[in-house]
Amino acid sequence: MTLDVLRDWRRHARVRRAATVSVCALAACVPLWSGGLPLSFASQAAAMIVLAQSFQLLLGETGLLSFGHAAYAGIGAFAAAYALNLAGSEHWPSPTPLLPLVGGLAGALGGATLGWFATRRGGIAFAMITLGMGELLATGSAAWPAVFGGEGGISTDRTLGWSPFDLGPERHAYGLIAVWAVLAVVAMRALVRTPLGLAAHAVREQPVRAAFVGLDVARIRYRMMIASAAFAGVAGALMAIANEHVSGDAFGLGQSGAVLLAVVLGGASGWRGPLLGTLVYTGFAVALATLTRAWPFYLGLLFIGVVSLSPAGLIDGIRVVRARITLMRALAGAVLLAALILSIEMTYRLTVSADSGSLLTWGNVRFDAATREPWQWAAVLWISGAAIWMVSLRREVRQ
Numbered sequence: 001m002t003l004d005v006l007r008d009w010r011r012h013a014r015v016r017r018a019a020t021v022s023v024c025a026l027a028a029c030v031p032l033w034s035g036g037l038p039l040s041f042a043s044q045a046a047a048m049i050v051l052a053q054s055f056q057l058l059l060g061e062t063g064l065l066s067f068g069h070a071a072y073a074g075i076g077a078f079a080a081a082y083a084l085n086l087a088g089s090e091h092w093p094s095p096t097p098l099l100p101l102v103g104g105l106a107g108a109l110g111g112a113t114l115g116w117f118a119t120r121r122g123g124i125a126f127a128m129i130t131l132g133m134g135e136l137l138a139t140g141s142a143a144w145p146a147v148f149g150g151e152g153g154i155s156t157d158r159t160l161g162w163s164p165f166d167l168g169p170e171r172h173a174y175g176l177i178a179v180w181a182v183l184a185v186v187a188m189r190a191l192v193r194t195p196l197g198l199a200a201h202a203v204r205e206q207p208v209r210a211a212f213v214g215l216d217v218a219r220i221r222y223r224m225m226i227a228s229a230a231f232a233g234v235a236g237a238l239m240a241i242a243n244e245h246v247s248g249d250a251f252g253l254g255q256s257g258a259v260l261l262a263v264v265l266g267g268a269s270g271w272r273g274p275l276l277g278t279l280v281y282t283g284f285a286v287a288l289a290t291l292t293r294a295w296p297f298y299l300g301l302l303f304i305g306v307v308s309l310s311p312a313g314l315i316d317g318i319r320v321v322r323a324r325i326t327l328m329r330a331l332a333g334a335v336l337l338a339a340l341i342l343s344i345e346m347t348y349r350l351t352v353s354a355d356s357g358s359l360l361t362w363g364n365v366r367f368d369a370a371t372r373e374p375w376q377w378a379a380v381l382w383i384s385g386a387a388i389w390m391v392s393l394r395r396e397v398r399q
Contacts, residue, residue, distance in 0.1 A: 037286070037287065037290065039170055039171065039174055040170070040286065041282060041283070041286045041287055042174055042178070043170070043173065043174045043177055043242040044239075044242065044282055044285075044286055045278060045279055045282040045286075046174070046177045046178050046181040046238065047177060047181065047235050047238035047239045047242055048235070048258075048259070048262065048278045048281070048282055049181055049185065049274070049275055049278045049279075050180075050181050050184045050185065050231060050232075050234055050235035050238060051069075051070070051073050051232055051235035051236075051259050052259050052262045052263050052266075052274040052275075052277065052278045053184070053185050053188050053231065053271060053274050053275075054069070054072075054184075054188065054228045054229075054230075054231035054232040054234075054235060055069045055228070055232070055259050055260070055263050055274070056188075056263055056268060056271070056273075056274045057188060057191070057192075057224060057227060057228040057231070058224065058225065058228045059260075059263060059268050060263070060268035060269050060270070060273075060274075061192055061197060061200050061201065061204065061224065062200040062203060062204050062220075062221060062224045062225075062228075063122070063203065063204030063205075063207075064119075064122065064126050064221060064224075064225070065123075065124075065126065065127045066118075066126070066127065066130040066256070067127050067128075067130050067131035067134065067253065067256055067257075067260070068130035068131050068132075068133050068134025068135070068137075068253075068256050069130070069134075069228070069232060069256050069259060069260070070134065070232070070250060070251065070252070070255035070256040070258075070259060071110065071114070071130075071133060071134040071137045071138075071251045071256070072107040072110050072111055072228075072229035072230075072232035072233050072236070073107070073232045073233065073235050073236035073239065073250060073255070074137065074141075074236055074246070074248075074250030074251040074255070075103075075106050075107055075109075075110040075137075075233060075236065076100075076102075076103030076104065076106050076107040076232065076233025076234060076235065076236030076237045076240075077103065077236035077237060077239050077240040077246040077250050078106075078148065078154065078236075078240075078246050078250075079102050079103055079105075079106035079233070079236075079237070080099050080100070080102055080103045080106075080156075080236065080237035080240040080241065080246075081154050081156040081240050081246045082154075083099060083102045083161070084096070084099065084156045084157065084158065084160045084161050084240075085154070085156050085160065087160045087161040087162070088157065088160035088161075094160075094161040094162065095161060095162045095163065096158055096159075096160075096161035096162065096163045096167055096176075096241070097163055097164070097176060099161065099237050099240075099241060100180045100184075100234045100237040100238055100241075101234075102237060103233040103234050103235075103236050103237025103238075103240070104230045104231065104233045104234040104237070105230070105233070106233050107229045107230045107231070107232050107233015107234065107236065108226050108227075108229055108230035108233065110229055110233070111225050111226040111227075111228065111229025111230065111232075112226050112229075114130075114133050114229075115221075115222055115225035115226060115229065116222065117129065117133075118130055118133065118225065119218055119221040119222040119225050120218060122207065122217075122221070131253070134251060134252070134253060134256055135252075135253065137251040138248055138249075138251040138252040138253070141247075141248030141251055142248050148247075148248050149246075149247065149248075150248075151247070151248070152247070153245055153246050153247025153248065153249075154245070154246050154247070155244065155245050156240065156244050156245070156246070157244060158173060158241050158244055167241075173241055173242060174242075176241065177238045177241060177242055180234065180238055181238065184231055184234050184235070185271065185275075187231075188231055188271075189271055191227060196220065196223055196224065196227075199215055199220050200220055200221075200224050202215060203215065203217050203220050203221065236250065258281065258285075261277075261281060261299075261303060262274065262277040262278045262280070262281040262282075263277055264277070264303075264306075264307070264313065265277040265280060265281060265302070265303055265306055265313060265314060266278065266280065266313050266314050266315060267312050267313020267314060267315040267316060268313065269312070269313075269315075270315070272315055273313045273314070273315045276313075276314050276315060277313065277314065280302075280314065281299070284296075284298065284299045284302075285299075292345065292348070293348060293352060293353050294344050294345065294348045294352075294353075297344060297348075298344070301340075326392060326396075328388060328389075328391060328392035328395065329389070329392045331388055332385050332386075332388035332389035332392060333385075333389075335381055335384050335385035335388060336381070336382070336385035336386070336389070338381055338385075339378055339381035339382040339385055342367075342374065342377065342378045342381065343378050343382075345360055345369075346360065346367070346369035346374055346375065346378070347369075349369040350369050350370065358370040360374070
């Protein structure tokens with residue numbers, strides 16, 4: 001009986017895994033036909049997914065929290081930009097489809113150099129060391145404009161290198177980025193199942209016991225650091241191909257904070273959490289940013305809510321919601337969400353976005369935040385949502 005249950009569980013797991021991969025593949029192909037904003041979103045998301053998965057190798061698999069992980073992506077991005085520019089000016093043989101390998105090698109060298117110091121310690125000491133190294137690179141890039149281009153950064157052209165197909169159109173560039181993103185994620189998932197990955201699990205869970213049974217904790221952390229930095233360098237090269245521009249901001253705390261937020265938001269365990277978190281973060285930063293200037297505020301609220309209510313991330317939170325959702329709760333949530341959005345947008349119109357005027361336009365509906373009527377509608381929505389939520393709670397108690 002137990003063996004039959006185990007076989008059914010494995011069979012269902014394979015089906016779910018195949019379904020997830022199929023849906024992701026279909027979703028990745030949609031931007032090729034749509035173009036415009038979806039194509040730009042997909043290019044940024046694909047590169048960010050590789051960076052988030054590389055960060056998950058450190059945080060989720062090895063238990064090392066880094067505040068400067070984007071530095072390796074910046075190293076890879078600058079290496080890729082220099083390789084392209086040298087191909088254009090010095091006619092160096094630089095095949096653009098293999099450019100992410102240049103970024104990966106540069107990231108690995110950066111990880112081998114900086115990681116030798118950082119991995120000697122764990123916990124908060126490791127986090128602070130990586131933070132200092134990231135800020136050191138960000139400051140050094142501004143002070144060395146001959147190499148990093150100063151505040152303006154370095155511009156490049158992805159068509160400078162050799163390629164069997166034209167990389168000028170954004171669709172073709174996205175195809176290359178998507179292929180490399182899939183290969184990188186598959187390689188990282190395979191790495192987790194190697195003896196090194198299993199040893200990293202042991203070090204994450206019980207570093208003292210791992211050392212007691214003969215594992216070299218510092219060496220395992222160092223090797224995982226190099227592997228993580230290499231894949232971060234691949235992500236940086238993909239960003240350079242997509243944006244055709246690299247600046248010192250790639251080393252900064254902002255980029256490292258973005259990847260940390262994406263991984264924690266989705267969930268640091270497994271590969272689905274960072275994938276979901278990256279898609280959500282990129283959706284806010286790319287798509288929602290075109291609609292409202294309040295997108296960082298919405299992202300902050302979502303992050304606080306996820307960390308408070310579902311510390312394991314959105315992946316675990318979705319499971320909990322699916323198990324406990326009812327029609328009344330869904331209706332109450334929708335009404336409260338509408339009230340929240342209306343309140344935030346009107347507040348922004350009167351404060352941060354005052355230069356854009358107080359008029360809000362949603363389709364054929366217009367609100368003037370400077371008048372009393374929209375605030376009354378917001379109050380009605382808040383009260384109605386709270387009332388529906390209380391009714392749903394009473395019904396649950398009665399049942």
